[in-house]
Amino acid sequence: MADLTLDRALVDTSDGPILFVAAGRAQSAEFDLGPHHHSRGQLFGSLKGLLSVGIESGVWVVPAIHAVWLPPHHVHSARSHGPFNGWSAFIAEAACESLPKSPCTIRVSGLLREAVLRASTWPLEPLGGVREHVAAVILDEIRNLPVETFGLPLPKEPRLQRIAQALIDDPADERDLAQWADWGALSTRTLSRRFVVETGFNFTTWRQRARLMRALELLAAGKPVTSIGIELGYSTTTAFINLFRRTFGETPAVYRERLQLGPVVTEPSDLTDA
The missing domain is CATH 1.10.10.60 (Homeodomain-like)
Incomplete structure (x- = not known):
């Protein structure tokens, strides 16, 4: 698997490939990330475990069969609950034009999951050939998969x-x-x-x-x-x-x-x- 160190400079720039993916090892420790945003769009989900995602309009609790799409520049936070194993796909802002304009939760298809895991093995370089086709599949799945309405809103008080x-x-x-x-x-x-x-x-x-x-x-x-x-x-x-x-x-x-x-x-x- 490619060594994808997701520092701020990487996810806040349009340079490099239109899409790169990181998939992580299972971890027993919970993580809790405060509010932040990226210039790239982000699709993230879990292979195992429960994730809560906070945006301006509320907080969603996301099981392994769902993924969260965040358009570029949307402030968000994230927290895992218990053991967690997940992935993130970062998409260049220009490639997000035809993708959902608002944050949403989508049902993860087997095709999307396999494409994301394949992309997580790529080096950080311009896409071509088969890799370009796989990236197009990921974008098509984000664009066309049904939006899930079953969520768990959290109170703010x-x-x-x-x-x-x-x-x-x-x-x-x-x-x-x-x-x-x-x-x-x-x-x-x-x-x-x-x-x-x-x-x-x-x-x-x-x-x-x-x-x-x-x-x-x-x-x-x-x-x-x-x-x-x-x-x-x-x-x-x-x-x-x-x-x-x-x-x-x-x-x-x-x-x-x-x-x-x-x-x-x-x-x-x-x-x-x-």
Whole structure:
């Protein structure tokens, strides 16, 4: 794999190839990157693990089957949750003209994943021949893949955000609304009302979505459905399967069959400029 050290000078210049990709080794330590931006567009996602991405309009929690597209110059932050293995594709500003104009989350296809992993082996030099065709495939996939609407908006009020982050870190936590309000040092009424105002969901629905987002990541990792239900705190496996089917229109087992995850990258590269 190419040695792609993603320093600020590299991602903030239009010089060099129109596209370069870094794919990183699995890492057990979480990373947390504060607000920053690039002159290049960026598509990034995970092979394994959960990622949260902050932009001006909110924060998304992204499982391994999704990727986030950020047009050039959009301020963003990123944080991993637990062990993480991911990739980033940086695209020259001129090549972003026909790509989405606003940040969005897209479903990662098997074709996109394989093309990205292929591109991560290239040296930093002008593209030609087969490499130019593979780069065109990546741009076409960003342009045409369906935008995902299933996300997990986070509240901005610090106390609510602290509660939300705790639930993301441990979706199986069984504390009820009153207990979370007490832990967050605010009234039950304030927690209930402000959660709807800031996320668009009531507290119970938001917590269900947090569990389902983690379920997607665990399914992508190949965990048995029974184990996922237990790990996420559902009273029975049937309860988990029924909620999953109502949300996604199919059972967890069927959903997992369609994930078609690519290989996990184990060779070192620097992903610390997501």
